[in-house]
Amino acid sequence: MNLEGRKIVVNKSVNELVDLLKNPEDYKTLMPDSLQSFEVRDHGFKFSLKGMPEIALKIEEVTENQVILKSASSSLEFSLKGAFNAISEKQTEVQLLFDGKFNPFIKMMVEKPLQNFINSLTDNIEKI
Template sequence: MNLESPKVAVDKSAEDTFNFLSDVKNFEKLMPENISKFEVLDTDKFLFALKGMPEIVLKKKEATPNSKIVLGAAGGKLDFSLTADITEIEPNKSEVKLNFSGEFNAMMAMMIKGPINKFLETLATNMPASV
């Protein structure tokens, strides 16, 4: 299953945006209002939970300076990744698109598609004001 957020413009350079997203503690600023838990576990790993959902641990798996950050599931039953693609538009303006990718059975995919789409949109929407 592959899902994408809308592209969002950020009034920061690609480098500044990359540096913001490279620091996992900053993801707390992007989370939806219905977050019930957020905890930094390591310099490249954090745990979060939304009300009514299980806890999810994400770990930074890959980072390409100023253009891409890949977070992946760290343990748990679900294997997925969340990729932030960063494009510099102007010296102090960049664009970010989030991509979610995971292998799920048809029943699981049906259940989580809506909430994950909403989650991606919220992360993207909160980005311009937070970076």
């Protein structure tokens, strides 16, 4: 299952965004209003949103133009990638890309909440 957030333009350089998103603590400010708990862990974080199960993510890869988060749980295999494209020294195009391997039943249950989560993260990144 692949989901894409809308492309946005942020008034920060690619380096500033990568620096922000490679720190697990900084994700708390990007979470939706329905955040119920947030805990920083080794190279990642764990959080829960109202009406959703707890999710643990680890920062898997950081390069000069992307940050990839992966599920810290072996029962659900997925990744969330923040892709960055420099427009100028102070502006960057950002898009969130979700890739998950789910059975059809799970996909049906999680597709809409995941898209809403990605949209909310995108909205909050746009505000920084």
